[in-house]
Amino acid sequence: VSTQSTGIPSVKGESTVFKAHTNTVRSVDFSADGQSLVSASDDKTVKLWTVHRQKFQASLNGHVNWVKTAKFSSDGRMVASGSDDKTLKLWDIASKQCIHTFFEHTGFINSVEFHPSGTSVASANSDSSVKLWDLRMNKLLQHYQSPYSALIP
Numbered sequence: 001v002s003t004q005s006t007g008i009p010s011v012k013g014e015s016t017v018f019k020a021h022t023n024t025v026r027s028v029d030f031s032a033d034g035q036s037l038v039s040a041s042d043d044k045t046v047k048l049w050t051v052h053r054q055k056f057q058a059s060l061n062g063h064v065n066w067v068k069t070a071k072f073s074s075d076g077r078m079v080a081s082g083s084d085d086k087t088l089k090l091w092d093i094a095s096k097q098c099i100h101t102f103f104e105h106t107g108f109i110n111s112v113e114f115h116p117s118g119t120s121v122a123s124a125n126s127d128s129s130v131k132l133w134d135l136r137m138n139k140l141l142q143h144y145q146s147p148y149s150a151l152i153p
Helices: none
Strands: 024-029 038-039 045-050 055-061 068-072 078-083 089-091 097-100 110-114 119-124 129-134 138-147
Touching: 045 068, 045 078, 045 110, 078 110, 078 119, 089 119
Parallel strands: 024 068, 068 110
Antiparallel strands: 024 038, 038 045, 038 068, 045 055, 068 078, 078 089, 089 097, 110 119, 119 129, 129 138
16 A cells, blocks of 8 residues: 555555454544554444554553543543543543543543633433533533433433
8 A cells, every 4th residue: 555645545456454452442533643443343442543654652541431432632642531530531642651540420421522722522322411621620611401301211
């Protein structure tokens, strides 16, 4: 497989297979520069991949249930992951270590997204709420609760 100047494999009838997860992959996200990829899986891990080198880079371990979502920060220095263990984890890409875990969710975390400034992250979960977290103080900033959540069994 040849690569274009973007580092993306070109189409020539061949593909590259990346293997590292041992269960269903739930989400993927490219870093802003397009050089890295992060994946979240039911094997309870978050995996980092290098696109241009076409290889597995690292496994981020720490969740104790399925990982539904993982996203890069806009500067590519952090990854946020959300899991059915009801935690939101922040990972430092350089050290490959979890730098903070938020435990305040009451439902499974289905989605995470960094604010473009990199100072906060939002998480959505199965209890029909969205939480906004301050990454400088590691605390909850805002909690958005659906007015219909009481109707959801």
